[in-house]
Amino acid sequence: MPILNLILGRQIILGMLAAACLFVPWNQRRPHFPLRLGLGMLLLFVLIDYVFVPNVFMWSLLLYVALLILLIWACFDCGVLHAVFSATCAYAVQHITSKLAYMTVMPLILKDGERSRPVFLLLLVLANALVGIPVFLRFTRPFLKKGQLMFDNVKTVICSGPFLTMAVFLSSVLERSFDRAADGFLMNYFALNASCILFAAMILALEFSNCKIKYLEHENMVLGQLLESDKLQYEQAKRDMEKINIRYHDLKQQYSRATDEERVRLEEEMKTLNLRYYTGNKAVDITLSQKAGVCEGVGVQLVCSVDGGCLPRMKHYHIYSLLGNAIDNAIECLMKVDDASRRVISLDISRCRDMAVIRMENYTPAMPVLQDGVLVTTKRDAVEHGYGMKSIKNIAESYGGTAGYFVEDEIFYLLVTLPCAGTDG
Numbered sequence: 001m002p003i004l005n006l007i008l009g010r011q012i013i014l015g016m017l018a019a020a021c022l023f024v025p026w027n028q029r030r031p032h033f034p035l036r037l038g039l040g041m042l043l044l045f046v047l048i049d050y051v052f053v054p055n056v057f058m059w060s061l062l063l064y065v066a067l068l069i070l071l072i073w074a075c076f077d078c079g080v081l082h083a084v085f086s087a088t089c090a091y092a093v094q095h096i097t098s099k100l101a102y103m104t105v106m107p108l109i110l111k112d113g114e115r116s117r118p119v120f121l122l123l124l125v126l127a128n129a130l131v132g133i134p135v136f137l138r139f140t141r142p143f144l145k146k147g148q149l150m151f152d153n154v155k156t157v158i159c160s161g162p163f164l165t166m167a168v169f170l171s172s173v174l175e176r177s178f179d180r181a182a183d184g185f186l187m188n189y190f191a192l193n194a195s196c197i198l199f200a201a202m203i204l205a206l207e208f209s210n211c212k213i214k215y216l217e218h219e220n221m222v223l224g225q226l227l228e229s230d231k232l233q234y235e236q237a238k239r240d241m242e243k244i245n246i247r248y249h250d251l252k253q254q255y256s257r258a259t260d261e262e263r264v265r266l267e268e269e270m271k272t273l274n275l276r277y278y279t280g281n282k283a284v285d286i287t288l289s290q291k292a293g294v295c296e297g298v299g300v301q302l303v304c305s306v307d308g309g310c311l312p313r314m315k316h317y318h319i320y321s322l323l324g325n326a327i328d329n330a331i332e333c334l335m336k337v338d339d340a341s342r343r344v345i346s347l348d349i350s351r352c353r354d355m356a357v358i359r360m361e362n363y364t365p366a367m368p369v370l371q372d373g374v375l376v377t378t379k380r381d382a383v384e385h386g387y388g389m390k391s392i393k394n395i396a397e398s399y400g401g402t403a404g405y406f407v408e409d410e411i412f413y414l415l416v417t418l419p420c421a422g423t424d425g
Contacts, residue, residue, distance in 0.1 A: 004117060011124060012094065013048060013064045017041070018128060019093035020068060022136050023086040028077040040071045065091055089207055092200040093135055097127040099193040099200075106189060110180065139208040166199065223391055230321035234283070237290050237320070281308025283316035284323065284349070291327045300334050301344045302327070310351035310420060314399060322395045323347075323358075325388040326414055330362040333412065337365055351420065355401075358416040367407055392416065 007014065030036055044067050065087050072083040101123040108116040174192055178185055255263055277288040288304060295302040311319065330345045337343055342363040349358050389405070392414075396403040401418035 004121060008117060008121060010045075010048075012061065012098070013044070013068075015094035015097060015124070015128065016064060016068055016087070016090045019097075019132065020072060020086055020090035022093065022132060022140050023089045024072055025076050025078050025082065025086075030075060030077050033075060036075045037071075040074050044068075044071055061091075085207065089204060092204045092207075093131055095200045096197050096204075097124065097131045099197050100127040100131070103190055103193050106186065110186075135204070139204065139211075219387075219390070223387055223394055226387055226391055227317070227321055227395075230324065231317035233324075234286070234317040234320035237286050238316075241286050241289060277304065277306070279306045279308030279349075281311055281319070283314075283319040284308035284311065287320045287323045287327075288347075291324060291331075295327075295331060295345065298331060298335060299340065299343055300331055302347065303344060304347045306347065306349040307351065308349065310356045311349065311418065314395075314418070318395050318398075322392050322416070325392050326358075326360050326416075329388045330360065330412070330414075333364050334362055337363060352417075354420050356418045356420050358414075358418070360414040362412055363410060364407060364412040365410075 047067060048063070068087040068090060069080070069083045072078070072086050073080055076083070078086075101120060104123050104127075105116055105120045108119060178188055178192075277285045277292070279285055279288070284306060285308065288302070288306065292302050314322075327345060327347070334343045334345070344362065346361040347358075348360075349356065351357070389403075393403040396416050396418060399418050401416060403414070403416045405412065405414045407413070
């Protein structure tokens, strides 16, 4: 029983430590992490047991939270406010699991008293599993797959303060005011603890709703930066194409006056420059000419049937970004294919009634990876990659169109539809 008493006497801080594992940035561990963690936990328990011995339960809880914040900050390369976020979420989970276990075992406590302690410990472990696993799958895991937890520091602090105050008040003041011998104790006890659980769950959801908002803000910022980068690249590609046109024209002039030997050399150079397209849309011509050169360099064949005149009057750099991202994604996929006959990208742009339809096909050696119904990158650096398809979708939707994809018989199909009216580029 001494071990049982030792564990139950520290159930709150142990539960918070276990729950904190769900929220700390494991990919940002500080140097000498095992040593930091070991010394930090040793110091934490020494302070709790021998230095700070608050007589008031609510001060004990605030102490535990403060020490957990310091431990997280000491072990992980994150800011203090990130540590506050992790500790607050950890306390919310611990609060939920503790209340669930107490609600379940309270009838037994009233009947058997101390003999119910082993049962309570078992219920506490089960409650941690039943709560911790869904919390990780529902809240933490989706954000970790995207690279990291992101949150608004100010909102985190604003949410944390009232949450801790209310949770401590409900736990330490109201619950201890109940008379266990009074009629209706169990009903009042269950009602109070159910309210505590609901409150903690709402705060946890609010914290991660803030994470989702912050992630979307970050994603929109990155997409905006990428689009701006595409705009600059388009302007450079346009200047490069003008230089190529001038050079091609000069070579044609030289060809008419060249000897047979010189014509062989000129024909070779003209062949390398003659990657130009004439689709009826200057932005499409520039994009396809540039990407055709990239395809040729990596051994990928680009087959086009394009009526550029049917595209809506999109901004030129939007066309460059949309088609460029689509072709780049296909090239990246085909780079994993050894069979030369399958290294083909087919692009068709045509009018269907009052809609412009962009259809692209390429062989794919594996099914695309989906997350929450969204195509995601297979690269390790998910923070910096995986925005190509999102950019295509955003551009299409900004013109009132749609962008979708599907895989059939190992062929990846990208389908973009755009109204044949829009903004001049």
